[in-house]
Amino acid sequence: SYVLTQPPSVSVAPGQTARITCGGNNIGSKSVHWYQQKPGQAPVLVVYDDSDRPSGIPERFSGSNSGNTATLTISRVEAGDEADYYCQVWDSSSDHQVFGGGTKLTVL
Protein backbone atom coordinates (compact mmCIF):
# COMPACT_ATOMS: atom_id res chain seq x y z
CA SER A 1 0.00 0.00 0.00
CA TYR A 2 1.05 3.58 -0.59
CA VAL A 3 2.93 5.28 2.25
CA LEU A 4 3.29 9.00 3.01
CA THR A 5 6.13 10.06 5.30
CA GLN A 6 6.13 13.30 7.28
CA PRO A 7 8.61 14.56 9.87
CA PRO A 8 7.08 14.23 13.36
CA SER A 9 7.88 17.81 14.27
CA VAL A 10 8.96 21.15 12.84
CA SER A 11 9.85 24.22 14.88
CA VAL A 12 10.04 27.78 13.66
CA ALA A 13 10.26 31.27 15.15
CA PRO A 14 7.42 33.74 14.58
CA GLY A 15 7.76 35.60 11.31
CA GLN A 16 9.91 32.90 9.75
CA THR A 17 8.98 30.33 7.12
CA ALA A 18 7.95 26.77 7.98
CA ARG A 19 8.27 23.96 5.45
CA ILE A 20 6.58 20.64 6.11
CA THR A 21 7.43 17.80 3.76
CA CYS A 22 5.44 14.77 2.68
CA GLY A 23 7.37 11.99 1.01
CA GLY A 24 5.95 9.27 -1.18
CA ASN A 25 6.95 7.18 -4.17
CA ASN A 26 6.44 9.39 -7.25
CA ILE A 27 4.09 11.58 -5.25
CA GLY A 28 4.49 14.22 -7.95
CA SER A 29 2.09 12.18 -10.08
CA LYS A 30 -0.66 12.48 -7.49
CA SER A 31 -2.75 15.36 -6.15
CA VAL A 32 -1.73 16.19 -2.60
CA HIS A 33 -3.96 17.82 -0.03
CA TRP A 34 -3.04 19.34 3.34
CA TYR A 35 -4.98 19.71 6.58
CA GLN A 36 -4.42 21.71 9.74
CA GLN A 37 -5.70 20.33 13.05
CA LYS A 38 -5.61 22.24 16.31
CA PRO A 39 -6.09 20.45 19.66
CA GLY A 40 -9.65 19.36 20.25
CA GLN A 41 -10.82 20.51 16.83
CA ALA A 42 -11.68 18.87 13.53
CA PRO A 43 -9.15 19.13 10.71
CA VAL A 44 -9.36 22.04 8.27
CA LEU A 45 -8.35 21.88 4.62
CA VAL A 46 -5.59 24.43 3.97
CA VAL A 47 -4.23 23.36 0.56
CA TYR A 48 -5.75 21.10 -2.09
CA ASP A 49 -4.57 19.81 -5.44
CA ASP A 50 -0.94 20.45 -4.52
CA SER A 51 -1.12 24.24 -4.37
CA ASP A 52 -4.67 25.62 -4.35
CA ARG A 53 -6.11 27.34 -1.30
CA PRO A 54 -9.73 27.13 -0.15
CA SER A 55 -11.47 30.41 0.40
CA GLY A 56 -10.63 31.90 3.77
CA ILE A 57 -7.16 30.35 3.98
CA PRO A 58 -4.43 33.02 4.14
CA GLU A 59 -2.03 33.41 1.23
CA ARG A 60 0.73 32.60 3.71
CA PHE A 61 -0.15 28.94 3.13
CA SER A 62 1.18 27.47 -0.11
CA GLY A 63 2.06 24.07 -1.50
CA SER A 64 4.23 22.40 -4.08
CA ASN A 65 4.67 18.86 -5.34
CA SER A 66 7.36 17.28 -7.46
CA GLY A 67 9.20 13.99 -7.71
CA ASN A 68 9.00 12.14 -4.42
CA THR A 69 8.23 15.11 -2.16
CA ALA A 70 5.32 17.46 -1.59
CA THR A 71 5.81 20.52 0.61
CA LEU A 72 3.50 22.73 2.61
CA THR A 73 5.04 26.17 3.13
CA ILE A 74 3.79 28.59 5.74
CA SER A 75 5.24 32.07 5.39
CA ARG A 76 5.42 34.67 8.15
CA VAL A 77 4.46 32.09 10.73
CA GLU A 78 2.17 33.22 13.53
CA ALA A 79 1.50 31.74 16.95
CA GLY A 80 -1.95 30.72 15.72
CA ASP A 81 -0.41 28.43 13.10
CA GLU A 82 0.75 26.05 15.81
CA ALA A 83 -1.04 22.79 15.02
CA ASP A 84 -0.71 19.32 13.55
CA TYR A 85 -0.51 19.18 9.77
CA TYR A 86 -1.42 16.15 7.63
CA CYS A 87 -0.87 15.44 3.96
CA GLN A 88 -3.27 13.18 2.06
CA VAL A 89 -3.58 11.54 -1.35
CA TRP A 90 -5.92 9.11 -3.06
CA ASP A 91 -4.17 5.90 -4.06
CA SER A 92 -6.06 4.56 -7.05
CA SER A 93 -4.06 1.32 -7.08
CA SER A 94 -5.57 0.30 -3.74
CA ASP A 95 -8.74 2.44 -3.74
CA HIS A 96 -7.65 3.97 -0.47
CA GLN A 97 -7.28 7.45 0.92
CA VAL A 98 -3.85 7.74 2.53
CA PHE A 99 -2.76 10.19 5.23
CA GLY A 100 0.74 11.01 6.29
CA GLY A 101 1.56 10.46 9.95
CA GLY A 102 1.25 14.16 10.73
CA THR A 103 3.70 16.91 11.65
CA LYS A 104 3.45 18.96 14.81
CA LEU A 105 4.36 22.56 14.06
CA THR A 106 5.72 24.42 17.07
CA VAL A 107 6.07 28.19 17.00
CA LEU A 108 8.96 29.08 19.27
Add this chain to the structure above:
Amino acid sequence: QVQLVESGGGVVQPGRSLRLSCAASGFTFSSYGMHWVRQAPGKGLEWVAVISYDGSNKYYADSVKGRFTISRDNSKNTLYLQMNSLRAEDTAVYYCAKDGLNYYDSSGYYYPNYFDYWGQGTLVTVSS
Protein backbone atom coordinates in the same frame (compact mmCIF):
# COMPACT_ATOMS: atom_id res chain seq x y z
CA GLN B 1 -23.13 27.23 5.36
CA VAL B 2 -22.10 23.59 5.25
CA GLN B 3 -22.82 21.69 8.44
CA LEU B 4 -22.02 18.08 9.26
CA VAL B 5 -23.24 16.76 12.60
CA GLU B 6 -22.25 13.28 13.74
CA SER B 7 -24.14 11.27 16.32
CA GLY B 8 -24.37 7.74 17.66
CA GLY B 9 -21.06 7.41 19.44
CA GLY B 10 -20.67 5.96 22.89
CA VAL B 11 -19.20 3.13 24.91
CA VAL B 12 -19.68 -0.37 23.51
CA GLN B 13 -18.33 -3.79 24.45
CA PRO B 14 -15.94 -5.65 22.14
CA GLY B 15 -17.77 -7.71 19.56
CA ARG B 16 -20.89 -5.55 19.67
CA SER B 17 -22.28 -3.18 17.04
CA LEU B 18 -22.89 0.54 16.73
CA ARG B 19 -24.32 2.77 14.02
CA LEU B 20 -23.07 6.29 13.48
CA SER B 21 -25.04 8.98 11.65
CA CYS B 22 -23.99 12.23 10.03
CA ALA B 23 -26.65 14.83 9.28
CA ALA B 24 -25.67 17.16 6.44
CA SER B 25 -26.96 20.59 5.53
CA GLY B 26 -25.95 23.68 3.58
CA PHE B 27 -25.10 21.90 0.33
CA THR B 28 -26.65 19.49 -2.17
CA PHE B 29 -25.92 16.29 -0.28
CA SER B 30 -26.96 14.02 -3.14
CA SER B 31 -24.25 15.49 -5.40
CA TYR B 32 -21.15 14.63 -3.39
CA GLY B 33 -19.26 11.65 -2.10
CA MET B 34 -18.92 11.38 1.65
CA HIS B 35 -16.26 9.90 3.91
CA TRP B 36 -15.70 8.63 7.41
CA VAL B 37 -12.32 9.36 8.96
CA ARG B 38 -11.26 8.38 12.47
CA GLN B 39 -8.62 9.42 14.96
CA ALA B 40 -7.58 7.25 17.87
CA PRO B 41 -6.67 9.11 21.07
CA GLY B 42 -3.35 10.89 20.60
CA LYS B 43 -2.88 9.44 17.12
CA GLY B 44 -3.08 10.62 13.54
CA LEU B 45 -5.92 10.60 11.05
CA GLU B 46 -7.06 7.32 9.53
CA TRP B 47 -9.45 7.14 6.61
CA VAL B 48 -12.24 4.59 7.13
CA ALA B 49 -14.56 4.57 4.11
CA VAL B 50 -16.05 6.58 1.26
CA ILE B 51 -19.35 6.38 -0.60
CA SER B 52 -20.08 8.02 -3.94
CA TYR B 53 -22.86 10.54 -4.42
CA ASP B 54 -25.43 7.92 -5.36
CA GLY B 55 -24.17 5.09 -3.18
CA SER B 56 -23.06 2.96 -6.12
CA ASN B 57 -19.37 3.04 -5.21
CA LYS B 58 -17.95 2.25 -1.78
CA TYR B 59 -14.34 1.82 -0.72
CA TYR B 60 -13.05 0.74 2.69
CA ALA B 61 -9.81 0.75 4.65
CA ASP B 62 -8.35 -2.71 5.09
CA SER B 63 -8.71 -2.40 8.88
CA VAL B 64 -12.52 -2.22 8.69
CA LYS B 65 -13.38 -4.08 5.49
CA GLY B 66 -15.93 -6.79 6.17
CA ARG B 67 -16.90 -5.33 9.55
CA PHE B 68 -18.04 -1.77 8.72
CA THR B 69 -20.62 -0.68 6.15
CA ILE B 70 -21.01 2.85 4.82
CA SER B 71 -24.38 3.93 3.45
CA ARG B 72 -26.40 7.05 2.78
CA ASP B 73 -30.00 8.21 2.52
CA ASN B 74 -30.13 11.13 0.12
CA SER B 75 -33.79 11.76 0.95
CA LYS B 76 -32.75 12.44 4.55
CA ASN B 77 -29.38 14.10 3.82
CA THR B 78 -27.78 11.58 6.13
CA LEU B 79 -24.64 9.44 6.03
CA TYR B 80 -24.27 6.27 8.08
CA LEU B 81 -21.56 3.96 9.32
CA GLN B 82 -22.66 0.56 10.58
CA MET B 83 -19.88 -0.87 12.74
CA ASN B 84 -19.99 -4.56 13.62
CA SER B 85 -17.62 -6.84 15.51
CA LEU B 86 -16.06 -3.85 17.21
CA ARG B 87 -12.56 -4.13 18.64
CA ALA B 88 -10.61 -2.11 21.17
CA GLU B 89 -8.52 -0.69 18.33
CA ASP B 90 -11.65 0.86 16.81
CA THR B 91 -11.73 3.31 19.73
CA ALA B 92 -11.50 6.76 18.15
CA VAL B 93 -13.23 10.00 17.30
CA TYR B 94 -15.13 9.39 14.08
CA TYR B 95 -15.51 12.29 11.68
CA CYS B 96 -17.71 12.51 8.65
CA ALA B 97 -16.29 14.60 5.84
CA LYS B 98 -17.58 15.87 2.53
CA ASP B 99 -15.64 15.16 -0.62
CA GLY B 100 -14.63 18.33 -2.45
CA LEU B 101 -15.47 17.02 -5.92
CA ASN B 102 -17.64 14.47 -7.68
CA TYR B 103 -15.07 13.11 -10.08
CA TYR B 104 -15.18 10.11 -12.34
CA ASP B 105 -12.39 9.48 -14.82
CA SER B 106 -12.94 8.68 -18.50
CA SER B 107 -13.33 4.97 -17.72
CA GLY B 108 -16.04 5.61 -15.15
CA TYR B 109 -13.82 5.03 -12.14
CA TYR B 110 -14.95 7.02 -9.09
CA TYR B 111 -12.02 9.10 -7.90
CA PRO B 112 -12.43 10.50 -4.36
CA ASN B 113 -10.57 13.70 -3.64
CA TYR B 114 -9.99 15.98 -0.70
CA PHE B 115 -12.13 16.56 2.36
CA ASP B 116 -13.37 20.13 2.19
CA TYR B 117 -15.71 20.08 5.18
CA TRP B 118 -15.60 18.05 8.38
CA GLY B 119 -17.98 17.46 11.24
CA GLN B 120 -16.92 17.88 14.86
CA GLY B 121 -16.72 14.14 15.41
CA THR B 122 -18.30 11.57 17.69
CA LEU B 123 -16.32 9.44 20.14
CA VAL B 124 -16.57 5.68 20.01
CA THR B 125 -15.05 3.76 22.90
CA VAL B 126 -14.81 0.00 22.68
CA SER B 127 -14.21 -1.42 26.11
CA SER B 128 -15.49 -4.15 28.39
